[in-house]
Amino acid sequence: MKALLAQLACRIGDVEGNTARAIEAIRSHPEVDIAVFPELYLSGYTYRDLDELARTLDSEEITRIAAAAAEAETAVVIGFAERMSKGIANSVACIDSDGTVAGVYRKTHLFESEAEAGFVEGEEQLIVELAGRRAAPLICFDIEFPEPGRLVALAGADLLVTASANMDPFYIDHAVGAVARAHENRLPHLYANLVGSGDGLVFVGASRSVAPTGEILVEASRDREELLVVPVAELGGFDPRTDYPKFVRPPRPVRVLEKERAAR
Secondary structure (H helix, E strand, O other), X not given: OEEEXXXXXXXXXXXXXXXXXXXXXXXXXXXXXEEEOOOOOOOXXXXXXXXXXXXXXXXXXXXXXXXXXXXXXXXXXXXXXEEEOOEEEEEEEEEOOOOOEEEEEEOOOOOHHHHHHOXXXXXXXXXXXXXXXXXXXXXXXXXXXXXXXXXHHHOOOOEEEEEXXXXXXXXXXXXXXXXXXXXXXXXOEEEEEOEEEEOOEEEEOOOEEEOOOOOXXXXXXXXXXXXXXXXXXXXXXXXXXXXXXXXXXXXXXXXXXXXXXXXX
C-alpha cells in the first residue's frame, strides 16, 4: 500500500486555490491508495474570517475533491473548517477511493488558541473504511495525548492518519508523538504536516510514515513543499510479547502516600 503525504504551504483564505492544488496533487499521483493533506488545508491555518472560510461537507469544494478521488481511485483525508449548526469545527473529510464521503472527523483536542477562536470541540473518535483499511483520523494536537490513539486501537483501527499544522516551537512534540502513537498502539501511522508560514506562525513539516515498531520509514523535510509518496507499513513486525494493546488493563485506583509530618 502506498500513500501520498501532501506537505504543502496552503494560502490563507484562498479556498478555491487550495482546492485546485489538492485536486492537482490527487490527479498527478494515481498510483497511491490514500492521500493525506494537512490540518485546515482548504482555508489555511487561521482563526480569521472563519464564517467566510468554513464549508459544509456537501460544499462545492469537497464535492470536487471527491470527484478527483474517484477519478484517481484514491482515498483522501483533507483538513477544512467545517460549518455546522452548532458552530465551526476543525475537521477532516474522509473520502474513499470511489469518491464517497465515508465520514468526517472533528478534532477532539483543540489547541488553546483554537478553542479561544471559537472552534467547536469534536465529541467522538472515528474509525472509517478508507482504501480497504480501518483508518482512524486524528488532527494535530490529538497526537500529543495517548488516549485518542489508544481508544481507536482498542476499537479495531488498523491505520492511524493524522492531518497536522504543527509549528515552531513544537517540532519535538510531534517528532515524539507521531512515533509514540504508532509504537504504543502497534499501528502504522501516516502523518502530513504543513510547511511555510502564515498569521505569524512557521510550520515545521517533517511529514512521515511510521511503522508499528516505531521505525520511521520515510520523513519529509522541515521547510519545503513535498508531495511525498511513501509506503504504508504492514501490520505486525514486532515481538508479540510487546503487543501493547492486548495488555491494556482497566485503570487502577491511585493511592497517595505522604510522610507523616513531625509535630512542631
